[in-house]
Amino acid sequence: xxxxxxxxxxxxxxxxxxxxxxxxxxxxxxxxxxxxxxxxxxxxxxxxxxxxxxxxxxxxxxxxxxxxxxxxxxxxxxxxxxxxxxxxxxxxxxxxxxxxxxxxxxxxxxxxxxxxxxxxxxxxxxxxxxxxxxxxxxxxxxxxxxxxxxxxxxxxxxxxxxxxxxxxxxxxxxxxxxxxxxxxxxxxxxxxxxxxxxxxxxxxxxxxxxxxxxxxxxxxxxxxxxxxxxxxxxxxxxxxxxxxxxxxxxxxxxxxxxxxxxxxxxxxxxxxxxxxxxxxxxxxxxxxxxxxxxx
Numbered sequence: 001x002x003x004x005x006x007x008x009x010x011x012x013x014x015x016x017x018x019x020x021x022x023x024x025x026x027x028x029x030x031x032x033x034x035x036x037x038x039x040x041x042x043x044x045x046x047x048x049x050x051x052x053x054x055x056x057x058x059x060x061x062x063x064x065x066x067x068x069x070x071x072x073x074x075x076x077x078x079x080x081x082x083x084x085x086x087x088x089x090x091x092x093x094x095x096x097x098x099x100x101x102x103x104x105x106x107x108x109x110x111x112x113x114x115x116x117x118x119x120x121x122x123x124x125x126x127x128x129x130x131x132x133x134x135x136x137x138x139x140x141x142x143x144x145x146x147x148x149x150x151x152x153x154x155x156x157x158x159x160x161x162x163x164x165x166x167x168x169x170x171x172x173x174x175x176x177x178x179x180x181x182x183x184x185x186x187x188x189x190x191x192x193x194x195x196x197x198x199x200x201x202x203x204x205x206x207x208x209x210x211x212x213x214x215x216x217x218x219x220x221x222x223x224x225x226x227x228x229x230x231x232x233x234x235x236x237x238x239x240x241x242x243x244x245x246x247x248x249x250x251x252x253x254x255x256x257x258x259x260x261x262x263x264x265x266x267x268x269x270x271x272x273x274x275x276x277x278x279x280x281x282x283x284x285x286x287x288x289x290x291x292x293x294x295x
Contacts, residue, residue, distance in 0.1 A: 020285075021285075024284045025062070029062040032066060032203075033058070033065050033066070033209055034066045034206065035213075036199035036211070036213040036256070037051060037214055039214050039273040042071065043074075044274075048115065048118060051214075051279065052115060054279040055067060056119055056176070057280065058283070065176055066167060066208070067177065068179045068199035069179070069180060070180075070181050070194070070195030071107050071180075074110060078105070079102055092144055094153055094154050095153065095192045097155070099154070100155045100182075103182060104180075108182075112128045112178045113128060116128050116176075119176050124176050125175045125176065126176045127175045127176075129166060129167070129180075130179065130181075131181065131193065132182065132183070136163055136183075137183035137184075138159070138184065139157035140157055140186075141155070141157045155189065157193050162202055164202065164205045179202070183198070194252050196213055197252060199211060200255075200260040203268075204263035204264060208265050210267050211265050211267075212268075213269065214272075214278070215250075215270055215271065218230055218272045219270050219289075224246075232288075232292065234291060239293055242254075257269070261295050262295075267292055267294055268292070268293040270293075
């Protein structure tokens with residue numbers, strides 16, 4: 001008799017893992033998932049590579065990923081290179097004419113381009129888009145909110161309408177759309193929009209099966225910073241009550257999840273982007289990762 005080698009045993013484990021994903025492959029085949037790319041995964045080369053591989057993998061197994069991203073740290077760094085000081089009001093970047101040009105440049109020419117190239121290197125076709133392309137997004141200017149009242153944020157807006165035609169066309173062509181979060185107003189003025197909320201609006205318009213938002217935390221905590229208060233699942237009614245109590249950085253992410261599910265997306269997720277291949281872990285395992293928002 002010849003004993004099974006370690007290689008054979010490892011091969012069996014891999015086969016079992018593949019079979020475990022079969023139910024999820026059936027469930028999500030042909031479905032659209034919108035992923036908001038952000039956090040540490042944007043600035044860590046290995047995490048960005050793992051994310052790009054995840055997007056290519058999803059496309060090859062018949063799932064249709066759509067990526068939406070912002071780029072706060074990269075925008076701040078580029079402004080500093082140009083000798084422009086970043087100003088924040090009510091926790092949001094004040095954006096003037098000079099800044100919006102830098103925002104557009106960094107998001108499209110630096111982040112979108114780099115991520116698209118990495119997804120392509122993993123074998124999938126991509127297309128780079130922004131809210132300006134084919135009337136994808138329209139936005140309206142918003143004011144910042146403080147206890148003292150509203151504050152002017154400059155050229156900052158929120159998506160008001162979505163025309164998903166360009167994204168659907170790209171998906172039908174087998175591509176992974178990579179979308180930056182700038183959008184024109186009805187008058188044509190380009191606005192800097194929150195990527196979390198833009199991703200949520202797009203997920204609703206596309207009839208997506210999931211919205212997944214990458215963060216730098218394991219998920220949503222009911223009583224931060226109590227580590228044992230991490231939630232694996234929360235309903236929209238529970239989340240509505242919890243949002244006012246959250247840290248400011250988590251509020252737009254959880255609002256994005258809330259709006260998506262209220263708008264018809266079956267599930268939304270907050271996922272730890274510091275975990276390599278966290279997207280695959282969420283979709284293809286029973287336990288999933290992060291916090292799931294449901295109706």
